[in-house]
Amino acid sequence: MSDLLKFDLLQASKAIKNKEFSSVELTNAYIEAIENTSSLGAYLEIVKDHALNMAKISDKNISDGVSRPLEGLPIGVKDMFCTKGIKTTASSKILDNFYPTYESTVTQNLWDDGAVMLGKLSCDEFAMGSSNETAAKGNVKNPWLLCKEVSPGGSSGGSAAAVASRSALAATGTDTGGSIRQPAAFCGITGLKPTYGRCSRWGIVAFSSSLDQAGPLTRTVGDAALMLNSMAGYDNKDSTSANLKMPNLMDYLDKGVKGKKIGIPKEYTQDGISDDIVKFYDTSISWLKDAGAEIIPVSLPHSKYALPVYYIIAPAEASSNLARYDGVRYGVRKEGKNLDDMYELTRGNGFGEEVKRRIMIGTYVLSSGYYDAYYLKAQKVRRLIKQDFDNVFEKVDFILTPSTPTTAFALGEKLDPLTMYLNDIFTVPASLAGLPGISLPVGLDKSGLPIGMQLIAKAFDEVGLISTAQVLEKSAGFNFIADGAAK
């Protein structure tokens, strides 16, 4: 393994600025690592020349003494972000020929801040999935327990696998019901879903507009803060973007958790959670306590409805959002006898099974005669779920839960969609409430797979989320490296 891969984002940033090594050297190390780990299938698209050009500019900036916050740091981008001139497919066959003429706001923010683009990372098709198995180009392997062929989680499976395998210094992800936090947990890295509205959705392929939110996948909590600092910000091109100034998260690192109140929801310690995770949940609670936090039992009574609510709202929005992939203006068209025939062939061939399933569920729940019973009711329950969080956050500052009920499962293991959906049981409630959440690795289970813990904060309290997560991170001292990481 190249020595340069040992540096995490914050360390590499410092080292580059101190001219310990150049961005070109670092970028080359990552390009080599990508080749090295290509069997994982994390990358859909590698833009070597583009990356080196950006790295050269960064090196010039550094020698000119005008470096930007992410100057010269090579990162990967989930294929849900539209990248100008670089193929963007959302891991779907239907967009297999799509080269955007525009750059998403979030990725543009990153490039403006000096980050170097390595390539596009695999994900579940249109971010619909929790295993990365619905990607048109096939599975991504979790770099942990490589011989066992374990899922990296999803939908940001490629992003998580790339960061865990050290073939990207950091990566962008999107989270709709857990798509950043669950793969981060499965791959032993940090994943942060910001408050809904923190990051602009402009230029991100839409799955479920009221839930989608971009965020970073990184090696450390501090790295996540550095990434989010650049990614977030008000964007007048997204009407749901929050017109709030993002505090500089770097000013709030390592603030500790003394006197803070941590809520432990009684509903989240239910059957179906693996023993190892329960054990680390308890340990995490005591770490926070030891660091001076006050632990308070709380109740989120409507959280038990979160999954059914999510699987009505997300498919409903998706069924409408994905209507634009009709073969008329862009994407892969299958000619037909007439317009309807063309639609059926294009969409029938272009979309995978899971996407079709969700389009059908969504179409059904929005149909006249069913709308009130499903969509409208789901929206009402969504408000109750949010209300639960509002109530709890009057008493506590943060909520701690496991990120997932189990550690990573084997590829091909979860064939039944319902079982698969259950994997998001801890991440979905915060998504429905629009709250920021972070997953960070706290240990390994008996088989050697990472365990993630999730912290949830009040809306727009990313500052508190980061410093609390850092306390947990420090206590856990998770310094294992995946066996499938770049060598």
Added chain:
Amino acid sequence: MNNTEKLKAGQIEGETGLWEMVIGLEIHAQISSKSKLFSGASATFGAEANSNVSLVDAAMPGMLPVINEYCVEQAVKTGLALNAQINNISVFDRKNYFYADLPQGYQISQFTKPIVGEGEVIIDSDDGNQTTIGIERLHLEQDAGKSLHDQHPTKSYIDLNRTGVALMEIVSKPDIRSPQEAGYFVKKIRSILRYVGSCDGNMEEGSLRADCNVSVRKSGEEFGTRCEIKNLNSIRFINQAIQAEAERQVEILESGGKINQETRLFDTSTGETRSMRSKEDAHDYRYFPDPDLLPLEFEDSWVNSLKASLPELPDTLRERLVADYAITPYDAAVLVEEKDYVEFYEKAALGRDGKLTANWMISELFGALKKENLTLLDSPVSPENLGELVMLITNGTISGKIAKDIFVDMMISKKRPLEIVKEKGLEQVSDDNEILKLVENVIADNQDKVKEFLSGKDKLFGFFVGQVMKVSQGKANPGIVNKLLKEHLK
């Protein structure tokens, strides 16, 4: 038996008796805005195909709509002008269906919570009657693109220039009872839109189109099943389509049939409506609130400021014209039809006889412009010159007859009437002595007629007036001619 002439408008004489029409209109008015409802692309009419298309309009992946504030303002102003309730919170919904010229696969519209609620407008019919028609709602929505099916033997072409252009859909209550009333309603709405400035009302360019819901019933009965005739783009077609559709329905009902609720198209070549799709084939639009857009919310103070910025609207303007210029309500109604008319009129009538000015404008000027195929804006006769002409008549400088000749000259030369009068020496002669000479000559030259007149043929008086006017080249003051003839024909 044909007693069509005795029927009132909107009535149909059937085998079983008299039927009446029940009509409701949905008017789609394109907002006069530089850019589209949710994108910055230009909304100009007539550009090269697909040249006014933004990434948002083409529904590229990840593109998001952002509301155009100007369009919201126009909708609220229009709502205020329709005396309608303004909803301080309204919601955009997605109306989902697939079509090649609908890039998003949904139209952003307003379904359950429109920006404007119930209101009313007063319509004026040609006979001077006024009727109040209820407004159900006004909502904002995007227009779709255009499919061109006749450009290629096997392909359809799509033009997305119109995609996303802002429309206001104004829905009337089913208060309209005849094709004529439907026409007056459209005219009134168009007039209000033009006063507000929210829509140019240009039906030829498609800025104003109407869908007509038509049903028939026997007087006093419940509403019948309605059919919707889509996309009518002239008042003439609205009239024809409603009449044809109502007659079709009466025929079906009288032969024992049932009306199917359906969407129909009006075929302008045959003058008939034909089925487009039945209720069973109707789309399930799967409306739901657009999660990309926040609800529209505004403060009362903002609405009030828009209210204060509204121009004087046709109804109040009409009352004012009647009061200020002593013109008939009918003339006032004609003058307020267009903002340009009133502006012209008020300039022309400044310090002049209001009634005479209105007459001249409506009968002479409008007639002459129509003949020349000109709009009022292109009028060769300026308002000031028309006013001057009226002044020359009222102060006795010229006679009404000479005025007509001068007017013809003004239409061609664009000259001031006073200038024409001077150039051609057309001042009215009101000098008794001068006219007396003419009267004496005419009497001397027509002794035989004088005898006839004196022997009782009173009608010949007009002949003498005519002769005097003729020899004066129309310049003699007719009043004085009359007076002197009476004195001397003895």
